[in-house]
Amino acid sequence: MATYSCRSREELRMEYKKLMNRYEALKHENLKLDMSRGKPSQLQLDLVSDMLTVLQNSKDCIIDGLDCRNYGDLAGLKCAREYWADVLGCKPSQTFVGGNASLSLMYDLIARAFTYGLKDSPRPWCKEERIKFLCPSPGYDRHFRITEKFGFELITVPMTPDGPDMDVVEQLVEDPMVKGIWCVPKFSNPQGYCYSEETVDRFANLKPAAPDFAIMWDNAYCVHEFDGEFQPFRDIISLCAEAGRPNMVYEFASSSKITFPGAGISVMAASEENIAYHSKLIGVQTISYDKVNQLRHVLYLKDRAHTLELMKKHAQILAPKFELVLKMLRAEVTDKGIAHWHHPQGGYFVCVAAMPGTAKRTLELCKKAGVTLTEAGATYPYGIDPHDSMIRIAPSLPPIEELEKAMQVFCTCLKLAALEKYLGITLESVTDEK
């Protein structure tokens, strides 16, 4: 079948009519489906719930001669730091283990930069006249929102299948007002791209004008393959050190999508100098993070090898969902020539690049049929997608039957929105004509 762009107006009208009927039928099912957030499903939570009883009694709480129930040990239990060092490929002394949210570790880092300045800052960022922050887009809305809330100017950097466009990045960091960049190096949110070796090298070798330029390296999906074998990644901490700027990078990860999304443990990895600098400041904010939960995690997850085994089980739950999404997109959308997408091998999203000018409309139609997706534009700074094109699909939460229904709605709406554009009409105007 020909792409929409090659069909006659009459053919498009017929297709539109057919889809409209399908849409109305789906609407009558009174669906209430949510594909808006990368939330693990209940099956995944059940999978790891043995963790609840890892610690049974007082004796279990003593580790390395320390009682994890009491105050103290700000940078985290020794064994928790060793665990994350094993996962990330850095040294335990380069880790700081936090609470249940790596997002908080990121926010707090930016907040400290704002209030006190970073290790190599000439002054606190709140004393700078203007601050710019690089946002490879599409990207993670919560990243962008942090730097937006602090009043920084968000600069969009185009994403490529190899990661952020490094030509653009290298040019932009010549501006001393540019203070940092958000990165999701493996299975990027939302496209699922993995930064290429060259991209990672160019990051490590960046020579930003700002002495306190911060690479926010959110390795959120570092062990999150759902398709195929674990893909090793390089240790950005040592790469930056070798390139002569050890304090330029802050790496983040968490167990939110390994154990419990709301009750995992998180980590910030950075140079020892950075860990020392920030520990001192974090010591003003808190006495210590939840070490009982840290110990629970270490005993349950053991090490990277054992964690990867667990991730295989998560993959068994996740893979069929991603396959379904991709299969349906292929079957229903590919030959229409109105959208394209990457086939990710890990992470939590499929990102559909719809025909420019149709993303918002697609999601509006979905919503009316009871299917919620991440807001259009959310993956761009300030929530504005200049091409109104990117749509993030998060297939992890719904059970597979619901997901299939939701994808029927989505594919229908995606095509309706494209046809409206081609035909210069809207569903509402057509319906009103009746």
Next chain:
Amino acid sequence: MATYSCRSREELRMEYKKLMNRYEALKHENLKLDMSRGKPSQLQLDLVSDMLTVLQNSKDCIIDGLDCRNYGDLAGLKCAREYWADVLGCKPSQTFVGGNASLSLMYDLIARAFTYGLKDSPRPWCKEERIKFLCPSPGYDRHFRITEKFGFELITVPMTPDGPDMDVVEQLVEDPMVKGIWCVPKFSNPQGYCYSEETVDRFANLKPAAPDFAIMWDNAYCVHEFDGEFQPFRDIISLCAEAGRPNMVYEFASSSKITFPGAGISVMAASEENIAYHSKLIGVQTISYDKVNQLRHVLYLKDRAHTLELMKKHAQILAPKFELVLKMLRAEVTDKGIAHWHHPQGGYFVCVAAMPGTAKRTLELCKKAGVTLTEAGATYPYGIDPHDSMIRIAPSLPPIEELEKAMQVFCTCLKLAALEKYLGITLESVTDEK
């Protein structure tokens, strides 16, 4: 026996010599005792460790139709908000349940005031030329340090047995640069004073010039009696509302000294308007706090009545330690006329007001004999006690035998320091003479 001030120089010399011998003997015991921090003892941790197994399986994690393991519910589980409302005497809608540290909730509140401003702020505090913050002293060093780190000017307010000197407070808040005050209304840290009804009323009726003046009401010891029955306290949230400034107060509490110090849950209580305002900002910092631990706590602690029963058991462990400290002070120090102290009925500290100019020296001598106490001056802004007099004793951590030994050292050193002052000599000078 006469007070030191009434004794002859010769008598003082003899006393000094006697104490010096005792001190040297104690030093030879090579002690290593810590009374520096209000840490619960292992017995107390063991007391509550059944909490570890409250949640056994997936089913246990569902509450009010919500899965506490997943993301979401930023302000906390419904049942956790109800629990804290019951403890504090406010409404669930006036609570925000946080992670393991109420100190973080306090720091983060000040940080948001700094970056964004509070609900009624004309501008973010970082845009103010000067900010002053009131510090009733002696007080809690970690409170003072937060506001010091943000660059505020700390103003000492004298403490009285009824709470902060409200005449002074009422006068100081006429200055619009004065933006807030730190309070520990029940069993104040370190003196163990409870604010009187009049003090609480005068707080609720404060009319500060700054529209965004913040009362930081750290109700850390709200249910922490170790001596006698629970002493009810009034709900400061509704008192401020009744007095016409509902947004002026932020109350904090935690289970750190009810369950696990490092792995409890915390709460911020404030007007609904404040909770809404801050929830929106906290939503930039995190997706949600650890709700698994919230549920664990609610199931274990149940409600205020049940919590008070548990606190009786903590009291059984704590009371003998406080009695010992007070008994030894009475026996060894009272008749010397060189120090005074309040006999607290709850909280975690005994605060000894030593002869002016002898606190530092006392602690120096203690340290040399292997006994660590909270640093002298720590209970004052900038760590400087103008009279070099206040010493905070934290008897909770050591077992009773160790505590007795530590108090022998302390009483000896307190007297030595006073005698040095009277005699114009030091231990070292005397020892050198030999």
